[in-house]
Amino acid sequence: MxxxxxxxxxxxxxxxxxxxxxxxxxEGHQKTIFEAMNYSVKxxxxxxxxxLMREVYRLFGGQGKExxxxxxxxxxxxTSSLIHDDLPCMDNDEYRRGKKTTWVxxxxxxxxxxxxxxxxxxxxxxxxxxxxxxxxxKVGRCIQILSEKTGIYGMIGGQTVDVELTNQPIPKDKLDxxxxxxxxxxxxxxxxxxxxxxxxxxxxxxxVERMAAAIGLAFQIQDDILDVTSSQEVLxxxxxxxxxxxxxxxxxxxxxxxSKHDVKQLSETAVDILYSLPGKNEFLEELIEMLVSRxx
Amino acid sequence: MxxxxxxxxxxxxxxxxxxxxxxxxxEGHQKTIFEAMNYSVKxxxxxxxxxLMREVYRLFGGQGKExxxxxxxxxxxxTSSLIHDDLPCMDNDEYRRGKKTTWVxxxxxxxxxxxxxxxxxxxxxxxxxxxxxxxxxKVGRCIQILSEKTGIYGMIGGQTVDVELTNQPIPKDKLDxxxxxxxxxxxxxxxxxxxxxxxxxxxxxxxVERMAAAIGLAFQIQDDILDVTSSQEVLxxxxxxxxxxxxxxxxxxxxxxxSKHDVKQLSETAVDILYSLPGKNEFLEELIEMLVSRxx
Numbered sequence: 205m206x207x208x209x210x211x212x213x214x215x216x217x218x219x220x221x222x223x224x225x226x227x228x229x230x231e232g233h234q235k236t237i238f239e240a241m242n243y244s245v246k247x248x249x250x251x252x253x254x255x256l257m258r259e260v261y262r263l264f265g266g267q268g269k270e271x272x273x274x275x276x277x278x279x280x281x282x283t284s285s286l287i288h289d290d291l292p293c294m295d296n297d298e299y300r301r302g303k304k305t306t307w308v309x310x311x312x313x314x315x316x317x318x319x320x321x322x323x324x325x326x327x328x329x330x331x332x333x334x335x336x337x338x339x340x341x342k343v344g345r346c347i348q349i350l351s352e353k354t355g356i357y358g359m360i361g362g363q364t365v366d367v368e369l370t371n372q373p374i375p376k377d378k379l380d381x382x383x384x385x386x387x388x389x390x391x392x393x394x395x396x397x398x399x400x401x402x403x404x405x406x407x408x409x410x411x412v413e414r415m416a417a418a419i420g421l422a423f424q425i426q427d428d429i430l431d432v433t434s435s436q437e438v439l440x441x442x443x444x445x446x447x448x449x450x451x452x453x454x455x456x457x458x459x460x461x462x463s464k465h466d467v468k469q470l471s472e473t474a475v476d477i478l479y480s481l482p483g484k485n486e487f488l489e490e491l492i493e494m495l496v497s498r499x500x
Numbered sequence: 501m502x503x504x505x506x507x508x509x510x511x512x513x514x515x516x517x518x519x520x521x522x523x524x525x526x527e528g529h530q531k532t533i534f535e536a537m538n539y540s541v542k543x544x545x546x547x548x549x550x551x552l553m554r555e556v557y558r559l560f561g562g563q564g565k566e567x568x569x570x571x572x573x574x575x576x577x578x579t580s581s582l583i584h585d586d587l588p589c590m591d592n593d594e595y596r597r598g599k600k601t602t603w604v605x606x607x608x609x610x611x612x613x614x615x616x617x618x619x620x621x622x623x624x625x626x627x628x629x630x631x632x633x634x635x636x637x638k639v640g641r642c643i644q645i646l647s648e649k650t651g652i653y654g655m656i657g658g659q660t661v662d663v664e665l666t667n668q669p670i671p672k673d674k675l676d677x678x679x680x681x682x683x684x685x686x687x688x689x690x691x692x693x694x695x696x697x698x699x700x701x702x703x704x705x706x707x708v709e710r711m712a713a714a715i716g717l718a719f720q721i722q723d724d725i726l727d728v729t730s731s732q733e734v735l736x737x738x739x740x741x742x743x744x745x746x747x748x749x750x751x752x753x754x755x756x757x758x759s760k761h762d763v764k765q766l767s768e769t770a771v772d773i774l775y776s777l778p779g780k781n782e783f784l785e786e787l788i789e790m791l792v793s794r795x796x
Contacts, residue, residue, distance in 0.1 A: 327623050344627065
């Protein structure tokens with residue numbers, strides 16, 4: 205496991221180098237928005253989405269640089285959603301990962317624009333892959349997946365239901381819907397795009413999508429668990445925030461033991477699916493294991 | 501001219517039918533966001549961007565339906581920017597086109613999400629063109645143009661500079677920059693995408709981009725003129741808002757006469773460029789003329 209943690213640290217470093225290389229230079233009339241974007245992307249994070257994308261790409265034999273703009277794109281979209289989530293009209297959070305949130309650092313208006321900017325700059329960045337492969341249809345398919353999984357039938361769709369049910373008890377079916385879309389959809393996009401770019405078959409992409417869905421749900425439940433069992437020092441953000449905000453979570457609905465059990469089971473399901481695929485990627489297995497035991 | 505107005509009314513009707521056909525059905529857990537999106541898109545507007553896109557497409561001999569998802573996409577992006585522009589942290593506008601703005605009708609949080617949703621749903625919609633033509637590279641190029649002209653080096657870039665200079669005198673070079681990006685970029689995208697989809701050459705696309713830039717600037721200056729010379733009844737929004745907000749405009753910098761003169765000259769430039777292109781599209785000429793004489 206020590207070895208796996210080192211490999212993860214290395215993967216995070218590499219993912220950050222790739223993502224940062226696609227960020228705008230902080231110059232010109234729009235300097236402030238460039239700074240706000242870069243501040244937000246560089247504020248840290250697990251970089252799970254670009255890492256998973258690349259590892260699935262490698263699982264199916266992908267070796268080129270063509271995956272890199274898509275890695276950057278998915279992290280930009282994730283960051284965009286965090287910026288808008290933190291706004292006063294949404295979660296009203298002043299700190300994230302121990303740093304001031306974008307609206308606190310750059311103002312409310314600039315944070316709205318920085319979120320918009322990262323969302324569409326992600327597509328602009330993804331489209332750079334067209335110049336890196338002769339297979340335009342493949343890149344087109346990835347942009348289609350990226351926008352679908354980000355949009356109203358994906359992440360944003362989940363967010364809207366979540367926002368609408370703030371301060372209300374959420375029934376299990378709606379919570380499942382929110383988790384599947386709000387966290388799951390973007391993880392699915394990450395992994396399926398890795399597969400598509402490596403030339404995986406349609407059936408294989410479907411299998412990857414199921415694996416990603418299991419990982420996404422495990423990841424979200426683990427988030428709920430940590431909000432109850434962790435500390436601000438470890439997590440880098442206030443704990444017990446769900447309780448404070450009267451939020452229904454997997455833990456409040458199912459209890460902490462069942463939640464822990466389900467995380468474990470979901471990660472086993474994901475690993476089983478991984479084994480059913482033709483390639484082999486030990487680090488990807490380790491990654492899935494680490495998602496269960498993660499403490500932040 | 502009467503005839504031209506009728507043709508325009510017909511073009512608006514057709515553009516709206518096309519755009520509306522790509523809007524989400526108002527059903528499911530995310531019903532509210534679908535309603536907010538549709539409310540915003542259906543709140544009216546000149547539909548200038550999709551109309552110009554189609555007329556340029558026709559100018560270069562385009563006849564297929566493949567242009568339609570891109571027409572819908574550009575109108576969604578335009579609407580997305582209006583929703584966020586109207587937010588309390590931005591222009592704080594309660595009415596647009598005589599109707600409540602999205603944040604007034606659906607709440608601050610839902611308006612942020614509706615803007616995000618339309619921005620990325622525009623890409624999802626544009627990507628539907630991949631299934632309508634065998635030429636994936638062509639559609640890829642259009643998505644690239646769409647995201648570039650929308651993003652930080654386009655519309656959103658212009659908006660950020662505009663927002664940052666609120667309540668400050670704006671020097672001419674920055675105002676030019678704002679106008680070129682904030683209004684110009686999306687009109688350029690509309691017209692260049694029309695050309696690309698119809699198979700125009702790179703040189704022709706460059707010429708179309710210059711024509712669109714002239715039209716975009718004329719359009720923006722005309723906006724400034726109408727804010728001084730029109731009435732709320734005609735315009736459907738409060739007039740003298742620039743003065744109220746201490747906004748530097750083309751009119752405050754150059755005076756009303758020079759502004760009117762420049763609109764006329766820019767539209768003549770645009771028509772001259774249009775004549776230099778191989779095809780012929782009388783309605784496109786009329787459209788450009790109408791931009792000068794428009795009263796709202």
